Amino acid sequence: xxxxxxxxxxxxxxxxxxxxxxxxxxxxxxxxxxxxxxxxxxxxxxxxxxxxxxxxxxxxxxxxxxxxxxxxxxxxxxxxxxxxxxxxxxxxxxxxxxxxxxxxxxxxxxxxxxxxxxxxxxxxxxxxxxxxxxxxxxxxxxxxxxxxxxxxxxxxxxxxxxxxxxxxxxxxxxxxxxxxxxxxxxxxxxxxxxxxxxxxxxxxxxxxxxxxxxxxxxxxxxxxxxxxxxxxxxxxxxxxxxxxxxxxxxxxxxxxxxxxxxxxxxxxxxxxxxxxxxxxxxxxxxxxxxxxxxxxxxxxxxxxxxxxxxxxxxxxxxxxxxxxxxxxxxxxxxxxxxxxxxxxxxxxxxxxxxxxxxxxxxxxxxxxxxxxxxxxxxxxxxxxxxxxxxxxxxxxxxxxxxxxxxxxxxxxxxxxxxxxxxxxxxxxxxxxxxxxxxxxxxxxxxxxxxxxxxxxxx
Numbered sequence: 001x002x003x004x005x006x007x008x009x010x011x012x013x014x015x016x017x018x019x020x021x022x023x024x025x026x027x028x029x030x031x032x033x034x035x036x037x038x039x040x041x042x043x044x045x046x047x048x049x050x051x052x053x054x055x056x057x058x059x060x061x062x063x064x065x066x067x068x069x070x071x072x073x074x075x076x077x078x079x080x081x082x083x084x085x086x087x088x089x090x091x092x093x094x095x096x097x098x099x100x101x102x103x104x105x106x107x108x109x110x111x112x113x114x115x116x117x118x119x120x121x122x123x124x125x126x127x128x129x130x131x132x133x134x135x136x137x138x139x140x141x142x143x144x145x146x147x148x149x150x151x152x153x154x155x156x157x158x159x160x161x162x163x164x165x166x167x168x169x170x171x172x173x174x175x176x177x178x179x180x181x182x183x184x185x186x187x188x189x190x191x192x193x194x195x196x197x198x199x200x201x202x203x204x205x206x207x208x209x210x211x212x213x214x215x216x217x218x219x220x221x222x223x224x225x226x227x228x229x230x231x232x233x234x235x236x237x238x239x240x241x242x243x244x245x246x247x248x249x250x251x252x253x254x255x256x257x258x259x260x261x262x263x264x265x266x267x268x269x270x271x272x273x274x275x276x277x278x279x280x281x282x283x284x285x286x287x288x289x290x291x292x293x294x295x296x297x298x299x300x301x302x303x304x305x306x307x308x309x310x311x312x313x314x315x316x317x318x319x320x321x322x323x324x325x326x327x328x329x330x331x332x333x334x335x336x337x338x339x340x341x342x343x344x345x346x347x348x349x350x351x352x353x354x355x356x357x358x359x360x361x362x363x364x365x366x367x368x369x370x371x372x373x374x375x376x377x378x379x380x381x382x383x384x385x386x387x388x389x390x391x392x393x394x395x396x397x398x399x400x401x402x403x404x405x406x407x408x409x410x411x412x413x414x415x416x417x418x419x420x421x422x423x424x425x426x427x428x429x430x431x432x433x434x435x436x437x438x439x440x441x442x443x444x445x446x447x448x449x450x451x452x453x454x455x456x457x458x
Contacts, residue, residue: 019423029067179393252334293307
């Protein structure tokens with residue numbers, strides 16, 4: 001009897017297959033584009049940059065780039081993935097055409113960026129309306145998390161510089177809308193900065209917050225329906241004052257640096273003033289307590305600001321800092337929310353850590369490296385990355401259910417987008433047949449059915 005050689009079966013490979021579609025699951029993103037009218041919005045916004053005899057629409061070229069990035073692309077040339085499948089993605093521009101468009105938009109500066117951002121804002125409003133009770137604002141409030149991200153540069157690019165972590169690259173400041181425990185999140189701003197940009201630059205935080213707020217529906221600009229959260233990089237007088245001036249419709253929860261004055265006040269807090277911290281389910285958080293600081297510490301800060309401090313037993317192996325007290329790790333944040341218990345406010349601020357998940361998703365979606373040389377071109381690339389992340393957030397919100405809504409980009413690509421299919425033409429219809437044995441085919445077909453039930457754009 002012949003013994004098999006190796007652990008895997010041998011197959012004969014030929015390159016003459018026809019009507020086979022790779023990345024067939026990406027029709028989920030295409031249908032999301034169609035239902036949200038993102039293609040129409042970008043086409044109208046970028047119409048001024050279309051030349052009279054141009055074959056390719058600038059809006060579709062930019063959207064094709066975003067789709068390529070959503071599928072895992074990391075450079076302009078990765079649009080070839082779409083070009084290989086015209087039956088799914090339609091005609092796709094050549095590499096020189098794509099490169100010229102990026103240069104043209106970069107040369108237009110803020111005018112082109114504003115056009116793209118306005119289109120995204122208009123579509124976001126429609127998406128949230130389509131999502132209904134699954135939308136980020138279904139609970140009456142939207143949470144926007146600001147955080148910086150280090151993007152390494154492996155070659156000499158404009159504005160690349162040494163970072164505070166002794167690496168080399170750029171230091172963008174980003175903003176994400178938090179979808180809560182039942183979802184992921186979507187980007188609303190990204191400000192490209194040199195690698196040596198400070199973590200606590202108030203002007204950059206104000207600019208990023210402005211861009212983020214401009215992406216939200218106007219109904220959130222009343223009654224404190226929007227919450228801005230950030231770490232201690234935003235704990236500056238200028239930024240907190242800017243937030244406080246919008247206090248009638250804006251809430252904030254901003255981390256603060258533990259100064260010597262705060263440290264001394266923490267040491268004087270009596271044991272009876274500490275309240276146990278809580279977890280998301282309402283149970284007590286083991287080894288953590290919160291208290292509110294008052295008095296002279298608030299002098300010079302906006303009226304109505306509350307200063308809340310938390311102390312917690314450090315995890316095994318963690319190194320204490322000089323500002324920690326009595327063997328406990330101490331953190332502090334400021335907020336203008338007055339009608340909620342301090343333990344609840346501390347939990348709300350601690351959930352800002354979800355922004356790290358959004359940054360991880362962004363790194364896996366075109367932000368691991370800025371592929372272009374000039375700052376203006378890379379600024380356009382950041383808008384493309386945000387479009388890709390928008391699609392990766394909107395599609396699950398509109399079409400997926402259960403745990404699938406929590407899947408990050410890498411898992412979406414591995415399980416859904418990478419599914420292969422066969423394109424069959426019968427009469428005037430084109431049918432994409434997915435493999436019946438693929439474990440997640442039901443997820444794909446179910447999501448497409450839910451998208452089909454959504455109203456078509458007018």
